[in-house]
Amino acid sequence: MAKITFITQENETITVEGNSGSLMELAVNNNVRGIDGDCGGVCSCATCHVHLSPEHMETVGSPSEIENDMLELDDNVSEYSRLSCQIQLSEALDGLVLKVAN
């Protein structure tokens, strides 16, 4: 089990628990606003963009080349950007805080 916190653009804080699947699925299943996941999680739409806090970057890791390119679709991209469909839930992510980019 990992506890993940999403902070939406409306400053709503949603903390949820999960143990498998992607962070995008976790967000969609818990109605986190701004995480749509229109393509179903195949890195094709960039509608699940989140910002990590700098201290979590190492645990989560950096985006792959295609994910990096897809992130550029959004003007709101930063060095802490990730597509949440490309991050798999695991115990190691317990306590993660993510800001929804849109």
Added chain:
Amino acid sequence: MENTTDKIAVVIGASHAGVNLAFNLRKEGWLGTILLFDADPALPYHRPPLSKTYLTSKNSEAQQPLKPMESYKKENIELYLGIWVKKIDRKAKQLSYGEGRAQNYDVLILATGARPFIPDIPRLETTKNVFPLRSLEDVQHIKKALDGSKQKKIVVIGGGYIGLETAASLKKMGAKVTVLEREERVLARVTSPELSAFFTDLHKKHGVKLRTNISVKSIRTVGETQQVLCSDENAYQADVIILGCGIQINIELAQAAGLTLKNGIKVDGICKTNDDSIFAIGDCTFHHNLHYNRYVRLESVQNAVDQAKIAAAAICGKEVVCNSIPWFWSDQYDTKLQMVGLNEGYDEALLRTELENENSFSIWYFNGKTLLAVDAVNNAKAYVIGTKCIKNRLSLDKAKLKNPQIQLKPATIILE
């Protein structure tokens, strides 16, 4: 926005368009009732994975719901699944469904989508192990039939995206796959000869037999297996036959209700039909695309989702304009195709290959100086830059774009 507390919104069709519309209505402040009807009994699911990860998955429970059941409860969206809507009475603002049941509406949204087109082939309907691929149930049937077949010989009729994605998945599952295409090339209806050629090679490399310029004459059952008799005088053996012959839009309800039809249910810029209380969204609509300034009918998740947003906002009294650029994707083997824009009317297809990766290329479709569309193969960069250039109507330096020595970056290819 007027008070919607006592109002009833009814959505017919619970796939990408209908489900997104229902949730967007709540997001936009709709307080009244929301009813979501669909003839499919399954909890609404993502359709694109059906021909890809869901087909190849060993776990038959691995389908991806669009939203979990709890979300419908939380947002108070009532599901009427496995139920056929039979008729719309526009005067009474009422629809009839099931066995003599009736339901009133204040606003009705048609998200009726499409069903597989079933070609007129003698004995097709009575042959066993023939399946289209559009619903969860279709894929469950295909998986079961494949499990039960000894030789795993599959014939896919139709070389469009569904046919090719299914061929790639079945190949991955160890089947012997033949694709039969009526036109002179695969993907003939949906893309350029350049891209068709690439996918032809890709499938041949993976051992799929592709036959083009071929039509199916009839089907014969011989013992436990079928023979697909074709115009080339060959009989292709098949334990399972998959139909990927395109779709037929579901417009019968709209037609019987007297709504304006033209290559789909005709809607205006906010997805409203010629009846002020009825909206239509998704694959079944014929709508105006602002960017290309023409009416189009699109079969895509993107269009379903975008129209759902626009219609929901408009129903809740918001002023909205739909100005989306269509995009599509297809995953086959390890190849990722991403497409943006509509290439109809192009006079130049500019091919760009990337030096560092021979499997990565893009095709840029122009009409004169205007960039219409980009097909990007294993090249998200080209897809993203293409999207921005199309959206902002930027002019490109074609010579630089074509030159693989010059890096693909907005700064290098966009003309001042």
